[in-house]
Amino acid sequence: MTSKSDSTRSAGKSGPRPRQSATLRMVAREAGVSASTVSRIINGTVNVSDGLKHAVEAAITKFNFRPNAAARGLALGKTLTIGVVAQAIDSPFYGEGLRGIEAGLRQHGYAPLFMSGNWHEEDEDRCIREFIARGVDGIIVFAGQLSDAKLKSYAKEVSIVVTGRRLRAQGLFSLQIDDQHGAMLAVQHLIELGHRRIAFITGSENHPDAIERLGGYRRALENAGIAFDPGLVAVGDWHEEGGLRATLELLDSKAKFTALFCVNDQTAYGACLALFRKGLSVPRDVSLVGFDDLPSSAYRLPPLTSVRQSIGELGEQSAQAILQLIGGRRPRISPPPVELVVRESTSHP
Amino acid sequence: MTSKSDSTRSAGKSGPRPRQSATLRMVAREAGVSASTVSRIINGTVNVSDGLKHAVEAAITKFNFRPNAAARGLALGKTLTIGVVAQAIDSPFYGEGLRGIEAGLRQHGYAPLFMSGNWHEEDEDRCIREFIARGVDGIIVFAGQLSDAKLKSYAKEVSIVVTGRRLRAQGLFSLQIDDQHGAMLAVQHLIELGHRRIAFITGSENHPDAIERLGGYRRALENAGIAFDPGLVAVGDWHEEGGLRATLELLDSKAKFTALFCVNDQTAYGACLALFRKGLSVPRDVSLVGFDDLPSSAYRLPPLTSVRQSIGELGEQSAQAILQLIGGRRPRISPPPVELVVRESTSHP
DNA sequence: CTGAAAGCGCTTACAG
DNA sequence: CTGAAAGCGCTTACAG
Numbered sequence: 001m002t003s004k005s006d007s008t009r010s011a012g013k014s015g016p017r018p019r020q021s022a023t024l025r026m027v028a029r030e031a032g033v034s035a036s037t038v039s040r041i042i043n044g045t046v047n048v049s050d051g052l053k054h055a056v057e058a059a060i061t062k063f064n065f066r067p068n069a070a071a072r073g074l075a076l077g078k079t080l081t082i083g084v085v086a087q088a089i090d091s092p093f094y095g096e097g098l099r100g101i102e103a104g105l106r107q108h109g110y111a112p113l114f115m116s117g118n119w120h121e122e123d124e125d126r127c128i129r130e131f132i133a134r135g136v137d138g139i140i141v142f143a144g145q146l147s148d149a150k151l152k153s154y155a156k157e158v159s160i161v162v163t164g165r166r167l168r169a170q171g172l173f174s175l176q177i178d179d180q181h182g183a184m185l186a187v188q189h190l191i192e193l194g195h196r197r198i199a200f201i202t203g204s205e206n207h208p209d210a211i212e213r214l215g216g217y218r219r220a221l222e223n224a225g226i227a228f229d230p231g232l233v234a235v236g237d238w239h240e241e242g243g244l245r246a247t248l249e250l251l252d253s254k255a256k257f258t259a260l261f262c263v264n265d266q267t268a269y270g271a272c273l274a275l276f277r278k279g280l281s282v283p284r285d286v287s288l289v290g291f292d293d294l295p296s297s298a299y300r301l302p303p304l305t306s307v308r309q310s311i312g313e314l315g316e317q318s319a320q321a322i323l324q325l326i327g328g329r330r331p332r333i334s335p336p337p338v339e340l341v342v343r344e345s346t347s348h349p
Numbered sequence: 350m351t352s353k354s355d356s357t358r359s360a361g362k363s364g365p366r367p368r369q370s371a372t373l374r375m376v377a378r379e380a381g382v383s384a385s386t387v388s389r390i391i392n393g394t395v396n397v398s399d400g401l402k403h404a405v406e407a408a409i410t411k412f413n414f415r416p417n418a419a420a421r422g423l424a425l426g427k428t429l430t431i432g433v434v435a436q437a438i439d440s441p442f443y444g445e446g447l448r449g450i451e452a453g454l455r456q457h458g459y460a461p462l463f464m465s466g467n468w469h470e471e472d473e474d475r476c477i478r479e480f481i482a483r484g485v486d487g488i489i490v491f492a493g494q495l496s497d498a499k500l501k502s503y504a505k506e507v508s509i510v511v512t513g514r515r516l517r518a519q520g521l522f523s524l525q526i527d528d529q530h531g532a533m534l535a536v537q538h539l540i541e542l543g544h545r546r547i548a549f550i551t552g553s554e555n556h557p558d559a560i561e562r563l564g565g566y567r568r569a570l571e572n573a574g575i576a577f578d579p580g581l582v583a584v585g586d587w588h589e590e591g592g593l594r595a596t597l598e599l600l601d602s603k604a605k606f607t608a609l610f611c612v613n614d615q616t617a618y619g620a621c622l623a624l625f626r627k628g629l630s631v632p633r634d635v636s637l638v639g640f641d642d643l644p645s646s647a648y649r650l651p652p653l654t655s656v657r658q659s660i661g662e663l664g665e666q667s668a669q670a671i672l673q674l675i676g677g678r679r680p681r682i683s684p685p686p687v688e689l690v691v692r693e694s695t696s697h698p
Numbered sequence: 699c700t701g702a703a704a705g706c707g708c709t710t711a712c713a714g
Numbered sequence: 715c716t717g718a719a720a721g722c723g724c725t726t727a728c729a730g
Contacts, residue, residue: 382717383717383718384717385716385718386715386716389715389716395715395716396715397715397716398715401715420722422722423721423722423723423724424721424722425722426722
């Protein structure tokens with residue numbers, strides 16, 4: 001960065017630290033046995049006398065020995081690592097799912113390797129290749145844009161669990177929350193309150209979750225004998241900004257509505273601000289429902305009615321599923337239920 | 350889970366998939382050279398004729414070869430992996446930093462291994478041990494509770510970059526945002542608007558960031574000749590809930606204040622709801638300032654004035670720093686600046 | 699029950 | 715420039 005001579009000089013001062021942790025051999029010598037024996041004791045693949053066991057354990061403690069993961073991985077052909085294609089590691093919504101994955105894996109000695117797919121097919125593809133190169137034992141694709149075909153093809157090389165779509169194939173398991181049902185709960189709630197003109201802001205038009213939620217919206221209307229009006233649907237971007245923009249569009253279009261269902265909470269946050277800017281009050285002028293039930297949603301003004309999906313649980317289930325798949329078992333797991341959480345952003349029209 | 354015979358049966362049907370990716374040897378044979386040569390070509394440690402190079406590249410493409418990371422790690426003594434002790438992988442604030450780390454590392458062929466420390470000394474400790482066992486090349490401790498002594502001690506085994514505190518030691522580099530300055534910006538802004546009775550809600554009492562921000566608050570008051578009143582300080586928990594509770598306490602205590610500075614945005618969200626519940630309006634009755642400038646803060650009602658710290662940039666810098674440290678260079682990096690973002694939650698008293 | 703040996707897939711001095 | 719060989723640290727049939 002600065003002058004070359006300078007960086008060279010400081011390199012001389014503090015060179016790279018040697019990684020000189022203890023090895024199996026050192027422990028074995030200390031305990032007076034062979035490396036094989038130590039290995040077997042550590043892995044519990046043998047019964048030994050208490051004395052020996054104690055001696056080995058003492059040596060392990062003394063050296064603070066922990067088996068080298070790379071060596072073990074190489075010998076075993078597995079790494080106790082699961083690659084996780086996270087779409088956006090900083091998403092307020094998905095984060096909880098990643099946490100669930102982490103928790104679910106840890107119980108079994110596995111650790112997740114997270115990489116961001118950025119909702120971008122190419123990036124997700126790169127992640128998966130990288131994971132395979134790193135020899136992960138399995139991969140969890142937490143939502144995303146990858147084509148079903150590609151996923152199936154990778155599943156021939158490595159076990160894969162994918163969330164957010166329905167897909168069956170050898171070595172592949174999918175787990176999906178019932179988006180359509182969730183959307184129906186939201187819209188039915190509005191209908192029960194007496195609303196007839198209910199607008200909807202979707203995420204992106206081609207996203208499976210968005211399609212499912214739109215489907216639920218339409219079905220709920222239909223069940224109530226309310227005609228679907230395309231003029232009441234606007235497209236956002238899953239974020240606050242899109243919600244703001246889409247709501248302004250809806251408002252400008254002069255379409256009349258007394259309630260607004262948003263494809264997710266972030267969109268609803270944006271919608272809220274748009275309504276505020278136009279001098280409209282929630283829920284007095286417009287009832288508002290989101291989807292996801294983000295932690296913050298209970299603290300909005302007013303607290304937001306939303307559809308809760310336990311994404312954390314979905315993460316845990318994904319972890320279980322991939323472990324079962326790796327173990328050669330076909331997972332039998334059904335996704336966590338969705339549930340409507342009624343707060344103060346909805347009322348009678 | 351279910352009946353034993355059942356799970357055994359399905360195991361028979363779809364056993365664990367073999368990981369049979371190509372090896373160096375296969376590529377070498379295909380290209381008609383030795384494994385050494387292929388290795389050298391891949392690593393660019395040799396100049397070869399174009400013909401040979403093409404032959405090898407063709408073989409690599411044909412087999413879709415990617416070097417086995419465990420083997421390479423074992424041979425090289427490094428893994429191209431950096432362990433990251435994230436406190437809460439699902440935090441709306443820190444997530445952006447993790448993303449920055451990921452981006453910063455990728456540019457150099459490194460990948461992060463994230464684990465959650467949960468703001469819990471024991472967990473953080475476990476993470477670090479696990480990382481060392483996995484042979485990571487370096488560790489980034491992204492904030493947390495670990496004692497300085499422990500950190501210094503680990504730094505003898507592996508290079509460490511830690512954020513959120515100031516600490517110097519061999520093999521260790523720390524990076525800290527200027528919390529005190531940020532807090533001063535916030536409080537000065539309130540003072541300039543004409544506020545004299547300014548309350549503060551802190552996070553946890555012993556957290557370094559909280560202490561620094563409290564310090565900034567006090568200094569700004571002092572600079573303006575306003576006496577510090579302990580009755581105007583309440584303790585939250587960094588989350589909405591604590592902000593809500595602390596604000597109610599403040600309100601119930603009958604302490605008079607026209608402005609409220611919160612240790613972070615999530616706390617401010619909670620405060621906002623508390624004020625609303627008490628029939629107070631922001632900013633008419635109380636001006637409100639947060640800290641962090643979460644993406645959602647621009648979409649609060651009203652949009653929240655906050656102190657922005659570029660946590661994403663901090664993540665990137667941490668990545669650069671750890672790579673430099675590993676390379677034996679002493680990092681020269683100064684943390685990203687803080688900046689006040691004025692929105693609509695503050696006004697004259 | 700336990701040890702010596704081979705092997706996991708790569709890299710890199712060491713010789714040609 | 716290129717190959718054969720040794721070695722990274724572990725696990726696990728294979729013999730005793």
